[in-house]
Amino acid sequence: MRVIICGAGQVGYGIAERLSVEKNDVSVIDTSPELIHSVRDALDVRGFVGHGSHPDVLEAAGAENADMIIAATLHDEVNIVACEVAHALFNVPMKIARIRAQSYLQPHYQDLFSREHLPIDVIISPEMEVGEMVLRRIALPGATDVVRFANDKIAMVAIECLEECPVVHTGLSQLSELFPDLPSTVVGIVRDGKLFIPRSADQLAPGDLAYVVTTKEQVRRTLGLFGHDEPEATRIVVAGGGNIGLYVAKTIEQRQNRIKMKIVEASRERAVAIADQLRRTVVLNGSALDQKRLQEADIQDADLMVALTNNDQVNILSSVMAKRLGCKANLVLINNPAYQDLTKSLGLDAYVNPGAVTISRVLQHVRRGRIRAVHTIERGAAEIIEAEALETSPLVGVELRELDLPEGMRIGAIYRDGKVIMPSGGLKVRPKDRVVIFALADAVKHVEQMFRVSLEFF
Structure with a gap:
C-alpha cells in the first residue's frame, strides 16, 4: 500500500514506523528539516520537507499513485486542506485527518466531513480516543488494558495474575469446567517479557499478564477470578487540564454523579479556562510535582491519581509521589515507549500510550x-x-x-x-x-x- 503521512511528530512518526515495518511504501511530509532527517535516518520511508497541504509537495511525495493520505500535523486546518487537495487534484481513495478542536467534532456538525463538503473518509481525534481509553481504565480498576468490540458487547481485558489469584496453576481447559457459565477465553499471555498464545493444557502463573476476551457483562467477574476486585474509584485527582484532562472531567461529570474530581493544572490561564467549563470539578493552579499542591487536592485520601500532562517525566514522578503520599492507585499517560518498561519497578499500576x-x-x-x-x-x-x-x-x-x-x-x-x-x-x-x-x-x-x-x- 502507498501511504502519505503529513506530520512527523509523535503521532505521524508512530504511524510511519508501524506501516514501514509492514513493508508499505510510506512517504512522510513535514515542515521541519530536523524531523524529516530523523525519520529518514530511523525508518525505511521517504521524507519530504514542505507543507502537506501544498499540491507540489503532495505530488513530489507520490500523491498521484497513493492509496491513502494520513494528515496528522498539529494543525487541524492544514490536515483538512491536505485531504481536500489530495481528493480534488490526485483522487486519493482514502483520506484520514487528525482533528483536535472539539468544535469540528460536535454531533450537529457531522455533515461537515462528507463527500459533498469536506471529502474526508475518517476523522481521528487522538485526545478523544485517549480520553475514552482513560475512562475505561477508571471504570475497571485492576485491568491494565481494556478494549471493546462488537457494539461494546465484547471486551478484551489485560489482567495481571497476582500470587493469590484463584486461577493460577490451573490448566486453561479446566477453567471452563470449573466455571461453565463464565464466557471468558484467555487468548494471549505475557510471561517474562514474551508474548505467546496459550494451549488448553497451559497454566497461568503469578506475574503473568493475561489477555482475556469476555462479554461486557462478565468483565468484573472475570477480573475478580484473577484476583482483582478493587472497588471503582470515587475520589480522583487529575494532573493536567489539557484537552485529554478536560475531556475526561467533562465526561465523568456527565456520566458519574458520585465521582469527586480535582484537577491540578500548571498554567493559571488554562486553569481559569477549564474551571469555567466544569460544574462539579475543583481546579487547582499549580505543579503536579508540588507536594503541597497535591496535599491541597487531598491526594492522601484519593482512590486514584490520573496523570495526563504532555510531559512523561511529570506524569511518572507525580504518580509515584501521589502513592507515597497515600493515594491508593495511579494511571499514567506515557508517550515514550522507553519508559514503559519501567512502570512496574516504579510502582505504576497502569499506563496509556497515546501513540498506540x-x-x-x-x-x-x-x-x-x-x-x-x-x-x-x-x-x-x-x-x-x-x-x-x-x-x-x-x-x-x-x-x-x-x-x-x-x-x-x-x-x-x-x-x-x-x-x-x-x-x-x-x-x-x-x-x-x-x-x-x-x-x-x-x-x-x-x-x-x-x-x-x-x-x-x-
Whole structure:
C-alpha cells in the first residue's frame, strides 16, 4: 500500500514506523528539516520537507499513485486542506485527518466531513480516543488494558495474575469446567517479557499478564477470578487540564454523579479556562510535582491519581509521589515507549500510550478485508482484530476444530444476531458473523486474507 503521512511528530512518526515495518511504501511530509532527517535516518520511508497541504509537495511525495493520505500535523486546518487537495487534484481513495478542536467534532456538525463538503473518509481525534481509553481504565480498576468490540458487547481485558489469584496453576481447559457459565477465553499471555498464545493444557502463573476476551457483562467477574476486585474509584485527582484532562472531567461529570474530581493544572490561564467549563470539578493552579499542591487536592485520601500532562517525566514522578503520599492507585499517560518498561519497578499500576491508541485506529483502515476494529498491543507484537465473515471466507461453514488455523492466531469470541458466542470445537462461523481474533504480528496478514472480499478461496 502507498501511504502519505503529513506530520512527523509523535503521532505521524508512530504511524510511519508501524506501516514501514509492514513493508508499505510510506512517504512522510513535514515542515521541519530536523524531523524529516530523523525519520529518514530511523525508518525505511521517504521524507519530504514542505507543507502537506501544498499540491507540489503532495505530488513530489507520490500523491498521484497513493492509496491513502494520513494528515496528522498539529494543525487541524492544514490536515483538512491536505485531504481536500489530495481528493480534488490526485483522487486519493482514502483520506484520514487528525482533528483536535472539539468544535469540528460536535454531533450537529457531522455533515461537515462528507463527500459533498469536506471529502474526508475518517476523522481521528487522538485526545478523544485517549480520553475514552482513560475512562475505561477508571471504570475497571485492576485491568491494565481494556478494549471493546462488537457494539461494546465484547471486551478484551489485560489482567495481571497476582500470587493469590484463584486461577493460577490451573490448566486453561479446566477453567471452563470449573466455571461453565463464565464466557471468558484467555487468548494471549505475557510471561517474562514474551508474548505467546496459550494451549488448553497451559497454566497461568503469578506475574503473568493475561489477555482475556469476555462479554461486557462478565468483565468484573472475570477480573475478580484473577484476583482483582478493587472497588471503582470515587475520589480522583487529575494532573493536567489539557484537552485529554478536560475531556475526561467533562465526561465523568456527565456520566458519574458520585465521582469527586480535582484537577491540578500548571498554567493559571488554562486553569481559569477549564474551571469555567466544569460544574462539579475543583481546579487547582499549580505543579503536579508540588507536594503541597497535591496535599491541597487531598491526594492522601484519593482512590486514584490520573496523570495526563504532555510531559512523561511529570506524569511518572507525580504518580509515584501521589502513592507515597497515600493515594491508593495511579494511571499514567506515557508517550515514550522507553519508559514503559519501567512502570512496574516504579510502582505504576497502569499506563496509556497515546501513540498506540492512535495507531490502532489507523490500522483499522489500513488492514485489508472486512476489518471493523483493530487494537495493537505489546508495541505491535500482536493485534486484537474484529472482522466480519463473508460467504467466501474459509472460516465459514467449517467446525472450528477442523480449521487449519496458523499457530499465531486464536479466536476469542463471535458476535451473531446481537448475541456473543464463545468459541468451541463444534461451532461453525456463519456469513456476517463478527469474529474477534487475537493474532501475533506474523499472523496478521493471514487474518486479512481470511476476510478479504474476493473469490480467491474457491
